[in-house]
Each structure stands twice: as structure tokens, then as C-alpha cells.
Amino acid sequence: MTMPDEKGLSAADALELSVVIPCLNEADTLAECLEKAFAAFRREGIAGEVIVADNGSTDESVAIAERLGARVVRVEDRGYGNALMGGIEAARGRYIIMGDADASYDFAEIPKFLAKLRDGFELVQGCRLPAGGGTVEPGAMPALHLWLGNPLFSLLARWWFRAPIHDVYCGLRGFQKALFLRLHQRCTGMEFATEMIIKASLYRARIAEVPITLHRDGRKNHRPHLKTFHDGWRTLRFFLMSSPRWLFFTPGALLMLLGCVCYGLVYGGVTFRGIVFDAHTLLFGSLAVMLGYQTTLFGVYTKLFAVSERLLPPDPRLARFFNVFNLERTLMLALIVFGGGIVLLFIAAESWRARGFGAMDYRETLRLVIPGMTLSVLGFQTILSGFFITILGMRRR
Numbered sequence: 001m002t003m004p005d006e007k008g009l010s011a012a013d014a015l016e017l018s019v020v021i022p023c024l025n026e027a028d029t030l031a032e033c034l035e036k037a038f039a040a041f042r043r044e045g046i047a048g049e050v051i052v053a054d055n056g057s058t059d060e061s062v063a064i065a066e067r068l069g070a071r072v073v074r075v076e077d078r079g080y081g082n083a084l085m086g087g088i089e090a091a092r093g094r095y096i097i098m099g100d101a102d103a104s105y106d107f108a109e110i111p112k113f114l115a116k117l118r119d120g121f122e123l124v125q126g127c128r129l130p131a132g133g134g135t136v137e138p139g140a141m142p143a144l145h146l147w148l149g150n151p152l153f154s155l156l157a158r159w160w161f162r163a164p165i166h167d168v169y170c171g172l173r174g175f176q177k178a179l180f181l182r183l184h185q186r187c188t189g190m191e192f193a194t195e196m197i198i199k200a201s202l203y204r205a206r207i208a209e210v211p212i213t214l215h216r217d218g219r220k221n222h223r224p225h226l227k228t229f230h231d232g233w234r235t236l237r238f239f240l241m242s243s244p245r246w247l248f249f250t251p252g253a254l255l256m257l258l259g260c261v262c263y264g265l266v267y268g269g270v271t272f273r274g275i276v277f278d279a280h281t282l283l284f285g286s287l288a289v290m291l292g293y294q295t296t297l298f299g300v301y302t303k304l305f306a307v308s309e310r311l312l313p314p315d316p317r318l319a320r321f322f323n324v325f326n327l328e329r330t331l332m333l334a335l336i337v338f339g340g341g342i343v344l345l346f347i348a349a350e351s352w353r354a355r356g357f358g359a360m361d362y363r364e365t366l367r368l369v370i371p372g373m374t375l376s377v378l379g380f381q382t383i384l385s386g387f388f389i390t391i392l393g394m395r396r397r
Contacts, residue, residue, distance in 0.1 A: 017041075017048035017114060018093030018177075021070075021101045022083035027059040029103035029218040034068045036107035044111050052101075053087030055079070061101075081185070081192030088180055097174040103218030104140060105172040112210045113174035122205040124174040125165045125197065126212040129154070132166030133211030140214045142228065145169075149232055153194070153239070160243050163201040165209050168194055172212060179205055184310045190231045191238045198242050203313050241302075242312065248299025255292025259285040266367070279366035286374040293378055297385050304392040322393060330386035338379025344372030 019037050023030060030052070037050050052065040053073050065072050075086030088096055095117045099105040105126070116124040128134040128141070129150060136146060150169050157163040171193055179200065187195040200207060240247040262285025264270075265277040306312040325333075348368040352360055 015047050015049055015093040017046055017095045017097065017110075018088075018091035019048065019050045019107065019110065020053060020084060020087035020091060020096055020098045021050065022053045022055060022080055022087065022098075023057055023061050023065070023101050024055045024083070025057045025059045025061060026101035026219070027057075027061050027064060028220050030061050030064050030101050031068060032103050032218065033099070033101050033105075033107055034065065034070055037110060038069065040108050040110040044114075046110075046114065048093060049091070051087045051091055053083040053090075055083040077188065079188040080190050081188040081195075084192055085185065085188075088177070091177065094177060095174060096177050096180065097172075099172040104215050106213060106215065109172070109210075109212050112212075113172075116208045116210060117174050117176065119208075120206060121208040122176045122179040123196070123200045123207045125167070125207065125209050126170040126172040127165065127167040127209050128170055128212055128214040129167045132209055134167065134170075135211070135213040137213065137215050140216045144228060149228070153232075153235055156239055157194070157197060157201070160239065160246055161198050161201040163197050164207050165197060167209075168197055170212070175200075179203075186311065187238065189234065191234055194235055194238060195242075198239070199313070202242075242306075244299040244302045244306070248295050248302060252292045252295035252299060255288045255295060257292075259287070259289030259292060261285070262288065263371070279363060279370065282366065282370040286370050289374060290377055293381070297381070300385075300389060301392065304389065308392065327386050327390045330389075331383060334379045334382035334386060336379075337375050337382065341372045341375030341377070341379060344368050344375065348372060 021030075021033060021037075034050060034052075040046065041048050050070040051073055052061070052070045053075050054062055054065070055075050055078060062072055071090075073087050073090045075083045077086075084098055088098070095114065097110055097113050099107060109126075113124045113126070126134070128136055129146070130136075131151065131154075141150075150167060154166050154168040157165060157168045173193075173196075175196070180196075182203065183196065183199040185192060185195055185199065197207075262277070262281050266279075266281050266285070270277055303312070303315065303318060307314055307318065345368070348365055351365065351368075
């Protein structure tokens with residue numbers, strides 16, 4: 001889906017505000033939403049438009065939208081994100097306010113969002129939860145969403161991405177169209193809303209939050225489109241994919257640290273309440289080191305690919321990393337590690353040969369074989385990864 005250039009709009013076409021409402025069979029409540037939006041325009045003297053992004057409605061939604069003066073944009077590709085992207089693409093306003101058509105959001109609150117946008121904020125997020133000053137009417141939100149799902153994901157958004165918000169799922173929000181074009185959003189489903197917050201935070205956009213009231217869903221003819229566990233998992237999955245640090249780097253570092261502790265216990269001769277740490281501990285330690293190292297490498301691959309595909313913004317730490325660890329230095333380090341492992345394995349083989357290839361003291365032999373094998377694997381893996389990372393990095397130039 002290609003995005004129009006704001007600069008291509010003529011002065012006559014340009015508006016201050018476009019309200020975009022995704023729609024799929026919302027005949028029960030669409031008229032109420034449109035009437036409140038247009039009333040806010042008239043009351044505040046806003047030069048704006050209302051766009052209904054219809055995603056294949058088979059009821060009277062389109063007729064209602066056209067009768068009340070909204071501009072209907074038909075979006076064939078199904079999905080909440082697809083509908084919104086289609087509507088935003090067609091929008092002529094400098095600012096966009098999006099909201100659902102189920103009457104749970106009061107479009108009379110549009111001026112609060114527009115005031116923040118006029119103040120220079122790039123994203124203005126609504127907040128329905130009491131933690132951010134919002135209000136949830138009785139029965140308007142399932143208890144599981146109100147007390148667990150939404151607060152938990154909002155906490156993760158603040159913790160992982162430093163997003164200054166308390167209601168990550170709120171669908172009533174405003175943003176500058178220029179910001180949207182800069183974010184290059186990809187999610188076509190319900191993750192669209194959380195993707196916007198995560199990317200805006202990563203791009204260091206100016207973000208504000210305004211408290212709003214969530215009303216009961218006014219639809220009568222069909223159930224809400226949101227599926228609690230399905231959409232909750234998709235949100236968590238997207239959070240993890242947007243944060244290589246928490247998906248790869250942190251677990252990888254912890255695993256390698258655990259492996260190093262195991263090695264320290266063995267070669268330090270540590271015993272604890274009669275427990276002896278020996279070859280079996282080395283095996284577990286080597287497993288942890290190799291899994292941790294591989295996990296970290298996947299983090300580097302993911303970060304590089306995400307930046308090159310504009311799924312994540314450029315990271316200066318990545319540039320500094322590759323300034324230090326270029327291909328030549330990486331290969332040199334990898335060969336040293338690999339060579340060290342081969343030397344240990346050679347010493348173990350020589351010890352076996354000296355014994356006439358007979359029975360060995362496995363307690364002593366494994367203290368050479370296990371670290372030798374581990375270093376050889378890590379070195380060889382680093383050689384291959386160095387070339388692969390270099391190939392991925394070439395796409396960024």
C-alpha cells in the first residue's frame with residue numbers, strides 16, 4: 001500500500017483534521033459516531049473531514065455514512081490495520097484522529113486531542129484507565145482487560161519502549177500525518193494500534209496522553225471484533241519482535257552468564273554442602289554458553305534485518321558495534337577462539353595416544369574435551385555469522 005506525499009496536496013485540498021473511522025458492519029452505532037464528530041467540527045470551527053474506511057460491510061453502514069456526509073473509502077484487504085491504513089492514506093488533513101465505530105468512544109472529545117496536536121505533539125493517545133485519569137463505565141470493558149491485560153501490556157510498553165502512556169490499547173488517538181508516514185507501519189490486524197505506540201516511542205516522537213471516558217459498546221447485531229486471548233498473544237508476539245533486547249539479548253546474556261558460573265565452579269574447585277561440581281557441570285555450562293551465544297547472534301540478525309526493512313528505527317549503537325567488530329576483526333577473533341578449542345582437543349587426543357589409545361580417566365579428559373568442543377563450536381559459528389551479518393549489513397547502505 002503506497003502512501004501519498006503530504007506535499008502533493010494542494011492548498012485547496014489540505015484540511016486541518018481528518019477523523020478516520022474503520023467500519024465493518026457498524027450500522028447500529030455509526031450514525032451516532034458521525035453525528036458527534038460533525039457536531040464537534042461545527043462547535044469548534046474545525047476545518048475537517050470524516051472518513052469511514054469500510055472494510056467490506058454488508059449492512060447499511062455505507063449508506064448511513066454517505067447520508068450523513070462522511071467520505072467513504074472502501075478497503076478490500078480485511079483487517080483493522082488495513083482499514084485504518086486505507087483511510088489514513090486517503091485523508092487530506094494535517095492531523096488524523098482515529099476511533100472505533102462502536103460508540104464506545106465519544107467523538108465529542110475530539111477538541112481535546114486537536115488542542116494537543118496544535119501544541120506540537122506528534123501522537124496524542126487517549127487513556128481510558130484510571131491510572132491515566134480516564135474513566136471506564138460499568139460493563140464497558142471486560143474485567144480481565146481492565147485489571148490485567150491492558151495494565152500489563154501498558155506497563156511493558158513503558159518499561160521496554162519508554163512509551164509515556166497508561167492505556168496501550170486505546171483506539172481513540174490523534175497524530176500528525178507526517179509522523180504516520182515516517183513510521184512505515186506494517187501490521188494489518190489489531191496490532192496496528194500498539195505498533196504505532198511502539199514505533200513512535202522508538203522514533204522519539206513527542207507523545208501526550210489525554211484522559212477519556214469509555215462507554216459501553218452500543219452494537220446489538222454482532223459481538224465485538226476483539227478476541228481476548230488471540231489478540232493478547234498477537235500483542236505479546238509483536239512486543240517481543242519489536243524488542244530484540246528482551247527477546248534475544250537479555251536471555252542470551254543470562255544463559256552465557258550461567259554457563260560461565262558453571263565453568264567457574266568446576267575450575268575453581270568449589271564444593272557446596274558435599275556437592276561436587278565436575279564434568280557434568282561443565283556439560284550443562286557449555287550447553288548454556290552455546291545456547292546463549294546463539295540466542296545473542298539471532299538478536300543481531302533480527303536487529304539488522306528490522307532496521308534495514310524499517311521495522312525499527314536506525315540504532316546508533318549498531319553502527320558503533322560494527323565499527324569495532326568489522327568482518328576482518330571478527331574473523332581474527334573467531335579463528336583465535338576456534339584455534340584454542342582445537343588445541344585443547346589436540347592435547348586430549350595426545351593424552352589418549354600416550355596411553356596407547358586405552359582407557360582414559362574421563363574426569364580429567366572431559367575437562368579438556370568439553371571446553372575444547374565448546375570453543376571450537378563458538379569459533380566456527382562466529383566465522384559463519386560474521387559473513388552472514390556482513391551480507392545483512394550490506395542492505396543498509
